[in-house]
Amino acid sequence: MGSLNLRLWLNKINEDGNLADRIILAELEANFINLQFATTHDWSRGRIKDEDYLRRLCEGVLILAVGSTTGVTHDEAAALLRRIRATGKLPDFPKPMLWCSAPLIARATWLRDIEARPDRNSSRS
Secondary structure, X not given: OOOHHHHHHHHHHHHOOOEOOOOOHHHHHHHHHHHHHHHHHHHHOOXXXXXXXXXXXXXXXXXXXXXXXXXXXXXXXXXXXXXXXXXXXXXXXXXXXXXXXXXXXXXXXXXHHHHHOHHHHOOOO
16 A cells, blocks of 8 residues: 555644644554555455445544544534434545556566567676
8 A cells, every 4th residue: 555645644744733732743644554454354354345446445544544633624524424424425536546657667667668678688708
């Protein structure tokens, strides 16, 4: 599970002063990731129905957010959780962005080209 967007979001909450007292940022990040893994594990073992997976994951993330934040962040998470519970439906979320820079893409292409060279596996004398 990717954590770049999570880390950016948590850093923003912290900078905005919306992190609850006594919350340790690194531990909170680990808790969000563990929640994602645990929910995915339960789904993969058949403990969560396919049609309930995303709702259960979102509810878990929101419950953790409500308990670990204050201010606007807390209020928004609580309102979204109430709406999901009332309707049983998830809101439309924007598609996640792929954080990949042009130099990284160029390097990946270069490495692929090197691996594809016919002389790559030949022995040198």
